[in-house]
Structure formats: C-alpha cells, structure tokens
Amino acid sequence: MYISRADEEESILKTFMSVIPLSHIYVIIGAIGMGKTTLMTSVTTKIKEDKSWIHINIDSEEPILQTMNYQLNNIAATSLSPKDPSVPLPTLPINSDSNDGDIRYALDQLLLLIKNNGKKLIITIDDISNSSSIRTFTEYYLHCINEDLPLYVLMTGTYKNYRALYNNRTLSFLKRAPKITLVPLSEIRIAREFEKILNLPEDDAIKLAKLTGGYTYAFQILGHLIFGSGEKVFSDEIYKDFKTELFDNAYEKIWRELSVKEREVLKMISMYKDGGAVSILKQQLNMDSNNFSTYRDILQKSGLIYMSSYGKAKTSLPLFSEYIDIFCR
Structure with missing residues (x-):
C-alpha cells in the first residue's frame, strides 16, 4: 500500500530538473519507517523517464567512490560515446588499492564523458551516516560542483546522522542544502486508502487510520496484515502481529540508536x-x-x-x- 507525497516529489524534481538548478543535492530526513526510501525511489523513477539522466544507487556502507567508478565504467562501455575513441577511459576495479587522487581523477574523466554526451548523473544513497566513505564522497561532490561536473545527489537519513555529517568542518555546506523533513501522513488519506483497498466500512477505516498515527510503516504493515488475512477484519491476532512488527522492525532499531x-x-x-x-x-x-x-x-x-x-x-x-x-x- 502506498500514499504518494506529491508535494515533496515535486519540490525535489523541480530543483534537479530546472534549466539552472538551485542545488545539485537534496536530503530527505525522517525517522526510521517514515517513508524516506519510498520517496527517494519514486523521485528517481520519474527522473529516469528522462533519458538524459543516468542513475546509480549506492549502498551507504560501500566504498562509495570506488563503487561509483566501477558502475560508471560499465555504463560508459555500453551507453556513452567518447570524444576520442582511441583514448581509453581510466578504469579502477572496485577492490582497487589505488589512492584517493587516482580514483577522483578517473571519476572526473567519466563525468566529463557524461557531460560531453549531454547527460547528467544522479547518485542516490539511502540511510546516510557520518562514515568516512560518506564524508569522502560528499567532499568529492563539492569538488564536482566547483568544476561544473554534472553530478546530482539525493540522500536519505535520520536527523541525527544528517546533523553529525554537516557538523564536520569541511561539510558545513550540507546544513544549507535543500532538505525535506518527512512528517506523518494524513490520517484522512490513510482512512480513504484502507476503505478503498481493503473494502472496509468508513468507521472501521477511520479507527485503523488513527491507530497508525500517520506513521508510514504502521500504515503499510497494518494494511498488509489485514489484506493478507483474507478476511478484511481487524482481529485481536492482527493487532498482536501489528505490534510485533512495529516493535521488532522499527522501534527496537530507533531505541538502539x-x-x-x-x-x-x-x-x-x-x-x-x-x-x-x-x-x-x-x-x-x-x-x-x-x-x-x-x-x-x-x-x-x-x-x-x-x-x-x-x-x-x-x-x-x-x-x-x-x-x-x-x-x-
């Protein structure tokens, strides 16, 4: 079950797809389970409809620059045309021990190739943290902006992880970057979705919507449990399963952090x-x-x-x- 965040989507899309974009980076902030990943996925799906965009999703735990270089080389080999075919692109394997300067140089050449092909690159990173890999990548992003390279970044994270990142002296610009802080979904829209998809009476749909409190993950698991039961009835057993899913998959992680x-x-x-x-x-x-x-x-x-x-x-x-x-x- 899904309720779109159309206003938030439009804000990000307008920023990135303007002729003269105000920013090449956007941050989606919210609690665990608030729908950050879903919003990011929806935005990138729409961006990829424009064939002038190249999209790469990178796990925040990976060595980001090396992974970016590896994936871009694969894309360049099949989808991009070099100005001079006789000049090979600099390639560094993902497990390379090459120094940071070599990797940055290789990425610069790949981004110039993308630019010369009239394309732009958007990198999505889910669940950022204040890790050395994220910090190194963010510093490289700033270099790309200064060199007018076509790199765009869409990241998601909790407020605390985002704050820890921008509190680094060299990354303070992130504090000024455009961002969206996700708030709970409208209980009215959730009730309507329950009524429509689960075929519930209006009063029952409203009660269930209030139970979710607008929390995206609660809305999703409650809808999934009721739909999966085949009875379209909110039973005591479903309520117990709802709490188990909520506590185990969301609240335990929130509390731990x-x-x-x-x-x-x-x-x-x-x-x-x-x-x-x-x-x-x-x-x-x-x-x-x-x-x-x-x-x-x-x-x-x-x-x-x-x-x-x-x-x-x-x-x-x-x-x-x-x-x-x-x-x-």
Missing part, C-alpha cells in the same frame, strides 16, 4: 499519556532549561516527540510509549 540521555527523556515523556508539561519533566529529570531544550529539540527533529498546543511533550509514533514501558524500563 538513541543516546543514554535521549532515552531518559523519552522514558519520562512516555509516562504521561496526555503529554508531560515541560516544567515537570525538567524537574523530574533534574535538567536545567538549556539542557532539556537540547534533548527535546533532537527528539522533536528526529520525529520521535512533538509539542502540543498546551506546551506538553508527547511521543509521536503509534504505541511507542507502550513499547518503552514494556521493553525499555
């Missing part, structure tokens, strides 16, 4: 069903305003809490407080 202090703040917030007043939370956590604000902002920008109109902090994800109460105390 939090710092000790972030966990402490979340534990305290989760104790208040209707949200915890900031003044009370600070007192119970023994934190001053500056200290509490730091962790509140990180958790809020990570999509894990939100501040209500009454100034109370509440967990954002469906059943997240229950997960914390059962497994994290």
